[in-house]
Amino acid sequence: MSEYDFDYFVIGGGSGGVRSARIAAQHGAKVGIAEGVDWGGTCVNVGCVPKKLMSYAADFGMGFEDAKGYGWDIQKPSFDWNTLIENKDKEINRLNCIYEKILQKNDVTIYSEFAKFIDEHTLQVGDQKITADKILIATGGTPRKPDMPGHEHTIISDEVFHLKDNPGKTILIGGGYISVEFAHILHGIGCEVEIIYRGSMFLRGFDDCLRLDLAEEMKKLGIKLHFNCDVKSVTKNNGKLVVHTTHNTEIECDTVFSSIGRVPNTDNLNLDKVGVKTDKQGFIDVNNSFQTNVSNIYAVGDVTNTPHLTPVAIVEGHYLADTLFGSKPTTNPLDYTKIPTAVFSTPPIGTIGLSESDAREKGYELSIFRTNFTPMIHQLSGRDEKTMMKIVVDKKTDKVLGLHILGKDAPEMLQGFAVAIQAGVTKEDFDKTLAIHPTSAEELVTLYQPVVPAETAN
Ligand code: NDP
Numbered sequence: 001m002s003e004y005d006f007d008y009f010v011i012g013g014g015s016g017g018v019r020s021a022r023i024a025a026q027h028g029a030k031v032g033i034a035e036g037v038d039w040g041g042t043c044v045n046v047g048c049v050p051k052k053l054m055s056y057a058a059d060f061g062m063g064f065e066d067a068k069g070y071g072w073d074i075q076k077p078s079f080d081w082n083t084l085i086e087n088k089d090k091e092i093n094r095l096n097c098i099y100e101k102i103l104q105k106n107d108v109t110i111y112s113e114f115a116k117f118i119d120e121h122t123l124q125v126g127d128q129k130i131t132a133d134k135i136l137i138a139t140g141g142t143p144r145k146p147d148m149p150g151h152e153h154t155i156i157s158d159e160v161f162h163l164k165d166n167p168g169k170t171i172l173i174g175g176g177y178i179s180v181e182f183a184h185i186l187h188g189i190g191c192e193v194e195i196i197y198r199g200s201m202f203l204r205g206f207d208d209c210l211r212l213d214l215a216e217e218m219k220k221l222g223i224k225l226h227f228n229c230d231v232k233s234v235t236k237n238n239g240k241l242v243v244h245t246t247h248n249t250e251i252e253c254d255t256v257f258s259s260i261g262r263v264p265n266t267d268n269l270n271l272d273k274v275g276v277k278t279d280k281q282g283f284i285d286v287n288n289s290f291q292t293n294v295s296n297i298y299a300v301g302d303v304t305n306t307p308h309l310t311p312v313a314i315v316e317g318h319y320l321a322d323t324l325f326g327s328k329p330t331t332n333p334l335d336y337t338k339i340p341t342a343v344f345s346t347p348p349i350g351t352i353g354l355s356e357s358d359a360r361e362k363g364y365e366l367s368i369f370r371t372n373f374t375p376m377i378h379q380l381s382g383r384d385e386k387t388m389m390k391i392v393v394d395k396k397t398d399k400v401l402g403l404h405i406l407g408k409d410a411p412e413m414l415q416g417f418a419v420a421i422q423a424g425v426t427k428e429d430f431d432k433t434l435a436i437h438p439t440s441a442e443e444l445v446t447l448y449q450p451v452v453p454a455e456t457a458n
Pocket of ligand 1: 143146147177178230260262308309343
C-alpha cells in the first residue's frame with residue numbers, strides 16, 4: 001500500500017487537469033483533484049465556450065441583414081444582453097456539472113477547494129492536509145491589466161462574461177485573439193468598437209495576408225483600428241470613460257476592455273516552499289515530459305509556456321497520465337509546429353503551420369498559392385466580405401508547410417485540412433483531391449497556379 005493518500009493529485013480542474021486526472025484514474029491510479037473556482041477552468045467558464053456562444057449571437061446580428069437579399073423581410077431586430085448572458089450561464093452550468101460527473105464516474109476524489117504546497121508531497125487543500133506521490137499543477141492563467149493610471153476602470157475577459165449591462169461603446173486594448181474576437185462579438189450585437197494596438201498590425205505571428213485582409217474587413221464594418229498606438233491612461237467623467245492615447249487623442253466610451261495577454265496562476269501555490277522554478281514571465285519551467293525541476297511535480301497547460309490553447313492542455317495532460325500510469329512508455333504526440341488554431345473574428349480565421357514570412361526566414365524556397373473571392377452566400381446577401389485562402393508549399397519537397405484561411409466557416413474547413421497537413425500532405429495531394437461543388441473549400445483543391453513572386457506578402 002502506498003505511503004501517500006493519493007498516487008496522483010491534480011491542482012486545477014480545467015481542461016488539462018481534468019483530462020489528466022481521468023486518464024490516470026482509468027489506468028488504475030488513486031487520484032484526487034482540487035478546483036477552487038469553477039469546474040472546467042478558463043475554457044468552459046470564461047474562455048472558449050462562452051466566447052463561442054456570444055460569437056454566435058454576433059453572427060445572428062449580421063445574418064438578419066444578409067437574409068434580406070434572400071427574400072426575407074425582417075423588421076428591425078433588437079438585442080437583449082441579459083437574455084444572452086442568462087442562457088449562456090445555464091449552458092456553462094450544465095458543462096460544469098458534466099465535468100464533475102466525469103471525474104466522479106472515474107473514481108477521482110474531488111475537492112472544491114484551493115490547494116497549495118506544504119512540502120513536495122504534501123498539500124493544504126482547504127482545511128485538510130493531503131499527501132500524494134505525484135502532483136500535477138494545472139492551474140491555468142488569468143488575464144492581466146495594463147500598468148497605467150486608470151487601469152481600475154478597465155475590464156478583462158473574465159468580467160465581460162458577467163457584465164450586468166450591454167457594454168456599449170467599447171475600446172479594446174491589445175491586438176491578440178481576445179481583442180479581435182471581442183471586436184467581432186461586440187460589433188455583431190450592435191456596439192461601437194475600436195481597437196488600440198501598440199504594434200503596426202494586429203495578430204502578430206499570424207500570416208501577413210490574414211492580418212492585412214482581416215484589418216480591411218474590420219474597417220469595412222466600421223470597427224476603428226488604431227495601430228502603433230497605446231493607451232496612456234483612462235479617466236472617468238460623468239459616467240463615461242475617456243481613453244487617453246499615445247497619439248494624444250482622447251476617446252470617450254462606455255467600456256475599456258483590456259486584452260493584453262495572461263499571467264500564470266501560481267501566486268497562491270507556495271511554489272517557493274518546494275522550490276519549483278519558473279521562467280522570467282512566471283510560467284512554470286518543465287522539460288519535454290512536463291516534469292518540473294522537482295522530480296515528483298509536473299505542470300501542463302497555460303501555467304507553462306506552451307501555446308495557451310485548450311486542445312494543447314488536454315493532449316499534454318492526457319500524455320502525462322499515460323506516461324506516468326499507463327503500462328507502456330509513450331512520447332508526447334504533440335507537434336508544436338503544426339497546431340491548428342482559429343480566431344472567431346468577422347470573418348473568422350483558420351490557420352495551421354508556417355506563415356509565409358516564417359517559412360522564408362527558415363530558408364525554405366516557396367511556392368505560394370492564394371485566392372481572394374466573394375463567397376457564394378454574399379453574392380445575394382450583398383455583404384461586402386471576401387474570403388482569402390493561402391497555401392504555403394516547400395518547392396523542393398512539395399510538402400504543404402502552412403494553410404491560412406480568412407473567411408466564412410474557415411475554422412470548420414481548417415480542421416479537416418489539418419489532418420492532412422499533420423500527415424505530411426503534398427500540394428500534389430491537394431490537386432488530386434476532387435472538389436465538392438459548390439463550396440468555398442473547393443477553392444483549396446483547385447488552386448493550380450502559384451502567385452508570381454511580386455504578389456507574395458513580402
Ligand atoms: P495575446 O497574447 O493573444 O495578445 C496580447 C496582445 O496584447 C498582443 O497584441 C500584445 O502585443 C498586446 N500587449 C501585451 N502587453 C501589452 C501592454 N503592456 N500594453 C499594450 N499591449 C500589450 O493575448 P490575449 O489576451 O488576446 O489572449 C490570451 C491567450 O488566450 C492567447 O494567447 C491565446 O492563446 C488564448 N486564446 C485563444 C483563443 C482561440 O483559440 N480562439 C481565443 C482567445 C484567447 P504584441 O503583439 O506587441 O506583443
